[in-house]
Amino acid sequence: MNKRKPTYQNEPLGKLAVVPDFLPAPEALILKEEAVKVTLSLSKKSVDFFKETANKHHTGYQKMIRNxxxxxxxxxSGRV
Incomplete structure (x- = not known):
């Protein structure tokens, strides 16, 4: 591997072309799902279970409960 730093000079770079922006905006990469905040009391045993499991899978326990x-x-749904 070459460890020397390149030296840049003010030279023509040759034939260049502008590439159009083809990437989506950052906002388009976020999946937005309608959410409603609620207050919910759960047993300590259940919360501990989800926290431990979420930790093993590197995710959030609230996300697991929501899913x-x-x-x-x-x-x-439709069976009521």
Whole structure:
């Protein structure tokens, strides 16, 4: 591997072309889902379980609980 620093000179670079911006805006990369904040009391045992499991999988425990509730609601929607 060459460890010398390159020296830059004021020389023509040759034939250049402008590349159009093709990347989406950062806002377009965020999946936005409507959310509602609620206050919910859960058992310590349940919260500890989700925290431990989330920690093992490098994710957030609240996200796991939200996904569980979303799947439950989706499964039983229309059956009321």
């Amino acid at each position: 569980l509730l979303d799947q439950y609601a989706e499964h039983f």
